[in-house]
Amino acid sequence: MTVTSRGVSRRRLLQLAGAGAAVSALPLARPAIAQAKPVKVGVLLPYTGTYAPLGEAITRAMELYVKQKGGSLAGRQITFVKLDDESAPPKGPELTTKLVQGEKVDILTGTVHSGVALAMSKIAREEGIPTIIPNAGANDLTRTLCARNIFRTSFANGQVGLATGTAMAEAGIKRVVTCTWKYAAGVEFVEGFADNFKKAGGQVLKNIEVPFPNVEFQSALAEIASIKPDAVYAFYAGGGAVKFVKDYAAARLGASIPLWGPGFLTDGIESAVGKEGDGVKTVLHYADDVDNAENKAFRKAFQDAYKAAPDVYAVQGWDAMQLLEIGLTAAGGDAAKRDALNAAMSKASFNSPRGPFRLSAANNPVQNFYLRELKDGKNQLIRTTATAFSDPGTGCKLSA
Numbered sequence: 001m002t003v004t005s006r007g008v009s010r011r012r013l014l015q016l017a018g019a020g021a022a023v024s025a026l027p028l029a030r031p032a033i034a035q036a037k038p039v040k041v042g043v044l045l046p047y048t049g050t051y052a053p054l055g056e057a058i059t060r061a062m063e064l065y066v067k068q069k070g071g072s073l074a075g076r077q078i079t080f081v082k083l084d085d086e087s088a089p090p091k092g093p094e095l096t097t098k099l100v101q102g103e104k105v106d107i108l109t110g111t112v113h114s115g116v117a118l119a120m121s122k123i124a125r126e127e128g129i130p131t132i133i134p135n136a137g138a139n140d141l142t143r144t145l146c147a148r149n150i151f152r153t154s155f156a157n158g159q160v161g162l163a164t165g166t167a168m169a170e171a172g173i174k175r176v177v178t179c180t181w182k183y184a185a186g187v188e189f190v191e192g193f194a195d196n197f198k199k200a201g202g203q204v205l206k207n208i209e210v211p212f213p214n215v216e217f218q219s220a221l222a223e224i225a226s227i228k229p230d231a232v233y234a235f236y237a238g239g240g241a242v243k244f245v246k247d248y249a250a251a252r253l254g255a256s257i258p259l260w261g262p263g264f265l266t267d268g269i270e271s272a273v274g275k276e277g278d279g280v281k282t283v284l285h286y287a288d289d290v291d292n293a294e295n296k297a298f299r300k301a302f303q304d305a306y307k308a309a310p311d312v313y314a315v316q317g318w319d320a321m322q323l324l325e326i327g328l329t330a331a332g333g334d335a336a337k338r339d340a341l342n343a344a345m346s347k348a349s350f351n352s353p354r355g356p357f358r359l360s361a362a363n364n365p366v367q368n369f370y371l372r373e374l375k376d377g378k379n380q381l382i383r384t385t386a387t388a389f390s391d392p393g394t395g396c397k398l399s400a
Helices: 009-023 052-068 090-100 115-128 157-170 184-199 220-228 238-250 268-276 291-306 312-330 339-345
Strands: 039-043 076-084 107-110 130-131 150-152 177-183 203-213 231-235 259-262 281-286 350-352 356-357 365-375 377-388
Touching: 039 090, 052 076, 052 238, 052 291, 052 312, 076 090, 076 157, 076 177, 076 281, 076 365, 090 107, 090 115, 107 115, 115 130, 115 150, 130 312, 150 184, 157 231, 157 259, 157 268, 157 356, 157 377, 177 220, 177 238, 184 231, 220 231, 220 238, 231 238, 231 356, 238 268, 259 365, 281 377, 312 339, 312 365
Parallel strands: 039 076, 039 107, 107 130, 130 150, 177 203, 177 231, 231 259, 259 281
Antiparallel strands: 281 365, 350 356, 356 365, 365 377
16 A cells, blocks of 8 residues: 555545545534433531531432432433531531532532531522522521522421421410420520410510530420420421430430420431330421321332332432422433433422422422320321411511
8 A cells, every 4th residue: 555655545534534424514513422421419428527417318218219210200310429518507508619610510409417518509599500409407498598409308497397386376375494405406496486476465484595506404404304394396307306305214204204306306216216206396397297108108118229118318318309300301401401300300399208298489398297206116196287388488588
């Protein structure tokens, strides 16, 4: 074969030119690999510390939902990128930035601790990334700091407090002492409770606050014993809730001063507190015995997969993926179509294990609330205390 002075034969040059012409005649197409690119879901949750069990429950439910769908939603494979936020608010900005700018996630989910969520949501608003909050209840997330790209599948702290205040007043309780961790969530749970409880004629004798995440409760319990209220309304969760409920029982207060709280006081710790938790009453947007097909199927699937019963945190994680699937379906599986995805999620309505689920104008759940009593290691459903109960969304201007 004759080689040109440039090292390529004349025949080969003609072949290359012909190939180029053939390629240029074909219509341009996106590579198949690009079309199959997974949707990356950033997950910012606590996997160590007091709230680790909550983060694990949420994660398990999200992964189980996607697994039941064959690993994809709206025809797109889902990849989870998980980071441990340690329930440490100072780490919120750095870790959120790592997920959004470093990992280039398409969707952001998180978190449990309200302080971390507030830091996370600031970046989410600035970046415009679709964000689903599967637990943190800071009121401002769906009140003054609401955004069209931020959605909650859990609750607002004040919303749960409001529902509990009404239920305790309906139970004939008049004089209450509140006891909580002193941080954003604790303050808001108490404020919501006190608002409706006082409107119904109740009296809050004293609000006892314990520094977060301190679990030394003896001083608080001694004060409760000296005041002798009709009942105590308390908010703790995770390991702190286990310690408080056990200490309350050890102080033998339950017989004369019933212990009440938002459902997080007992959810996920039923086995850990054992008989010492019997009689604790709580109000929440979920109960194990909610009688619908979705709850029965969900509980069986979770139990089969993890050999453990699901709790409210798992429900919130499960519904986060239900909501995301609705958004991705409306966007044709393209997470880059944020306007379409956000619009569909804001209008979503579906059947959840908790009952009917939809979002308010502030993107916060409108949902039922249930009165439960912990007995024999289970939060037993007593009755539905409120239906289609919505947080007021004070300060949110999305509907304007």
